Amino acid sequence: MKRTWTSRFFGNAVLAGLLCASGAGLALGQFRPFTQNRDTIKIDTAGFPADVQRDYQVFRGKCNQCHGLDTSLKPSFSSAQWTFEVKKMQAMASSHFNDEQAKAILNFLNYDETRRKSLNKPAAGAVPPGTVSAGRQFYDAQGCEACHAIGGKGGSGGPDLTGVGNRSDRNRLTQLIEDLRSGKSDKMPPLPRDTTDDQVRSLVDYLLTLKGN
């Protein structure tokens, strides 16, 4: 069927409109073309024990399917938290790893925690450059950014915390964090048992400053 000038014009106008929308998205900074899964952390396993090197290969093969390796290599968790996370990942659809592989992954993550990540942690009591409070320091140290985003930066496994200071109050946030410390909550990895009351208070103080602006 011969296409009329009108139908050709409409088709080209739609194409041009979509290209402009793409450009507008880019210009407004809303477009993150898949950089979120780029692996920036490089691990040199040359000095690792042989069994940890094997465990690393399992980690690379399995954890790279759904998200980049940075998602696991950036946050710093306790052994209990990593156990929680790996069990959760194993219980996802299409996770494709069995108990033996889960153990290998956990073994590597705990080894990485005690080697590479412990070297990068700030000294106790020190306030790392760029942080604004002890609460923010604690937030970073617990790796909350792996699942929570603030101001567009962070993960998406949990609620966005950008405006949490507007939609929640001190009592609710304190109760939530207390549940994490006591292991009552199943929604998030537990906090270390030795988390102090001061740390809980300062974390709540920090979260209440997040007003979405």
Place this chain on the structure above:
Amino acid sequence: MKKEKISWIPVVVSLLFVAICSMFVVPRKSEALPQFARRYNLKCTACHTIVPVLNEQGELFQRLGYHLPPALQPGEVPRKLSAIPEGADWSLTNNASFAVADFGYAAERTTQEGQSPMSTSAFQVNSWNAYFAGWIPDTSFFYHAELDIVSGGATNVDLSNACIGYTWGTARNSWYVVGGREHLQVAQGTRAAEVYSLLPNGPLLFENPSPTNFVFDHSPVGINVGYTWISSDYRRVFAASAKVTNGVNEDGSEILGPSTRNSKAFWADVDFWYAPESGITFVDYYGRKDQIQNAGIDSQFTYSPYIRRQGVFANYMLKYKVDFLGGYMHSNDDWQAVQSGPLSRYVSNDFYAAIDYYIKQGFAVSGRYDQIRGKITGDTGVGLQSTHDWTVGVNKTLTPSGNVVGRIAYSYLSGRDPVGAVKSTDKLFQADIAFNF
């Protein structure tokens, strides 16, 4: 009595031949929704084995109204779907993809009894689509729209999918209802029942037009309801879906607006995932369409055949490396060769068998054998005829996220149509690269 030679055979045969060739010259468009990867901060391979083929998580993602299937651990109280995290905040680029495109080269040689062989080759933009889909924040509604801009090298704007849905329940027991235009069978079945394949074209039994001008893979307008039950750790999944839709026009195109074809088509699907990434699907379709016989000649007439399809499909994935897939579909359509003549049937038993071997994540080789075995019953039939198709191909993702895929495939089709028993062959080489952005 001397049997009269039926004069409409060459017309029908030619139309069938062109339809088969068109299907193979135009590779399938890629159907990945990159915005989901952006919204949930995941790679394409979280929901696809290799785009566009869905893994179990991808199938369930669609069934749960675009809620990411959460971890389901034994003894854990399943969350309501509305409580599952939404991913990143809603933004245009988290809910729309403007450049899902496929560029390729195809070289083809076709032969048909009584005609000179024909060879074609071309570089072309096979497809360029835009997708708008996602979960509406703070609600249980979701939407999906697909705007096809380029198809088969030609700019031909078409809103081929446009639907709104609502989902409720928990992650383990959920329901959905969807209204609008959507594929008859996409992400509503286990992997062997998918119309998408690692090869450029889906199985022949989904894509082959019958003599009644019906193609199983079409996008009707209607209402779709479904239920999904999931065991802990996703060890077992049971799903059931049903649709009531408009049917199709005489030429096989979907009825999109008011039509004198008042009868509706019914489709039902039952799925059972019995092992990780492995499942079995039963499908039943019943509809009625108008059919023009002897088009363009004096004996042209219109009748209304019933269209019936029943199918069973199954796959087993061995060690997440080798996927064995197979499917069988039985067709039973009314057929009338001469106006006021006796009603006969087009009956066909079609099947396919395929193997996808994943050498490593994002790299697979595939092979598939398709067979269509059909006949027109009664005096006007030419007996049982078969069409065979052998296809091999290689897929490789070209980016860590899996959103760019390169593919090479070769197919050889040979057979006789069930109406005129005219033999034809088709050899097709395709190389294409799909961008999902």
